[in-house]
Amino acid sequence: MKRRTLLLSGLGAAGALLVGFGALPPRSRLGLADTLAAHEGEIGINGWIKITADGGVLLAMPRSEMGQGVHTALAQLVAEELDVPLERVRLIPAGFEAIYGNVAGFVGQLPLTPRQMEPGQETTVAKLGAWTIAKLARELGINMTGGSSSVADAWEPLRWAAATARAQLMGAASLRWKLPRAELALKDGVISHPSGAHAHFGELAREAANTPPGEVLLKPRAQWRLIGQPALRQDLPAKIDGSARFGIDQRPEGGPLLFATVRHAPMLGGAPGAVQVDAIRQQPGVLRVVLLPPYAGGHTAIAVVARTSWHAMRAAQQIETDWQPRPAGPLDSEAIRQALMTSARRAADGEDGFAFRSEGDAAQALASAAKRVEALYEVPYLAHVAMEPLNCTARVKDGRVELWLPTQVPGLARAVAARVAGVAPEDVDVHVSYLGGAFGRRLEADFVGQAVRVAMETNGAPVQLLWPREEDTTHDFYRPAGAALMRAGLDAAGRPVALQVGTAGDAISPRWMERVLPALAGPIDMPDKTTSEGVFDHPYAIAAQRIAHAATHSGVPVGFWRSVGHSHNAFFTESFIDELAHAAGADPLAFRLGLLDGLPRHAAVLKLAADKAGWGQVLPIGRARGLALHESFGSLVAQVLEVSLEQGRPRVHRIVCAIDCGTVVNPGIVAQQMEGGAIFGLTAALYGRIDIRDGVVQQRSFPDYKLLTMAEAPVVETHIVVSENPPGGVGEPGVPPVAPALANALFALTGERRRRLPFA
Missing domain, CATH: 3.30.365.10 (Aldehyde oxidase/xanthine dehydrogenase, molybdopterin binding domain)
Structure with missing residues (x-):
């Protein structure tokens, strides 16, 4: 309770204003019929949707398409509620109105744990925080594609916008024909009546724009025809024939x-x-x-x-x-590495850092434990190296x-x-x-x-x-380097009774805010959830724990990298959980399941991945499996990696991935993102590192910043848990579990525990 009190009381008078602001009704994200620019033959219905003369649907698209399939997924939401074929929904650029701001991305920054946020069991603190931050983000209206939040953010606004447009179109037909709305039918963008009256959307749009919607209802799940079904990504044809414009x-x-x-x-x-x-x-x-x-x-x-x-x-x-x-002197990644290890130890000892989680007396529980385990983990700086410079x-x-x-x-x-x-x-x-x-x-x-x-x-x-590739690599905003000192105590039965963690690394959000919000006076220093996400919010039931992070100022420019803090903190947490299982003489799967009391969704994902991977079944000599479970961006992912050594180097043959991302809009896109995330994470785990000597980044391009080749790519299998919860993210959650699952497989194979990335 101490941490929650600090988060609210630390705001002082501003906190009181936010609480008062939180009591106000939320501002609508529907927009008006004239929000979208007028063009001949196109009629605006609300801030998201226009109807063309031939009955097509134009969707204002505020999110960027970078291969994650968001343009298709959001079009599916609209096509579903309007009951039109997906190919009849075309995209137009959204403007800069606040209704297009990404609310879910900001709500995702709340420092809450899985047990506070479990759907249907959310705590009062979680509800209040989400309510307040959502409305604050709604007022700010910052249009951002990131945080695996696009579908989660659009889930309600887009469906309501389309359902409202549907209600207005049906109402316009009812008024024109003087027939009860309840007797009208809608199919494939055509409204009809048993008497023979019929019209497509384009014929009704002008009247619909001025027709009150009346009662608006979302289509019940049982009537969905597009949501939950695979659909061809709308961006693929142009990318295949070369007509796509980057x-x-x-x-x-x-x-x-x-x-x-x-x-x-x-x-x-x-x-x-x-x-x-x-x-x-x-x-x-x-x-x-x-x-x-x-x-x-x-x-x-x-x-x-x-x-x-x-x-x-x-x-x-x-x-x-x-x-x-x-001016402040040259940067050196080895010197930074040494400083990070010192800072992580100080954070673990309670001498530095901000405690994102404090429950019970971790120091006392650790001192009295039957067995104690300690490990130090490290990760390097990483560059983005997107294919398009x-x-x-x-x-x-x-x-x-x-x-x-x-x-x-x-x-x-x-x-x-x-x-x-x-x-x-x-x-x-x-x-x-x-x-x-x-x-x-x-x-x-x-x-x-x-x-x-x-x-x-x-x-x-x-x-x-x-920018040439060399400038892109040597002047990036890098994924921060980091270190974590992990300590745990086990009781006589091998169950964890204490967890004491200290992590260290640069904070991303304050530095980014300084860059993009120059009106802010002076440097910004505040607890940054991204530094500790994936550590403080682990799902395991341990009575006494203290998890703190020491925010450092290395001088290296740092920024958001795919899955942000989860990208390395999952490596720390899930590798250490495996170490505890080994210390307890327990099977890594059974050990984790024993710590997931009250979190059935986590247990189900873990069991699914293990079952599909054949956990416990005999493998050929020279191969081993490792697993990891991690929650990020509203989704749960478990992965099992099957690994061998070839000429002393790790070779991953198979990755079995299970995901619970809530309601699935397009299962094909989910599978693609799990595959891409796994390959991205595996590349970083095997090869990714940025070294800085005398201030100069040593890696310049692909020859010395190696990527996984097609010949090295493993088979990736994706298994999706059926869920009725709101959608979570899929663009990033496939990345974090890869490194720890690989580390755990290598330990099972060799008996050597690898605690520093990269492995190859």
């Missing part, structure tokens, strides 16, 4: 497109000195050189503008300058800015562009393209500021700024 493919009309690239200092935090601009401008195809100040948390850089991207990159490689080092196409002309870019945060990108160009946000147009990967890197806007600054020098011509 950020790097943009070719705006209105003048020849110019190209630019950037060059940063080799060392993090460095800056260029004097540059021989004339020498660079004499290079073939080069038009100008622009010095770029740091934008949105980025670093000072030099941009070269040329007629082609090849000319720009070739010239940028020829830049000669006296690179100035970081950072890019942004910009035009600054006649007091307006136009952007074409792959971004997860179009509103924040617009705000940065407006500040750089000195215009109002309303004078910035943003066109969001497909994203060729992101994994959190495109939650940043440093490259947007650079592109706008360059475009201010091109006399109204559009310019496409493209």
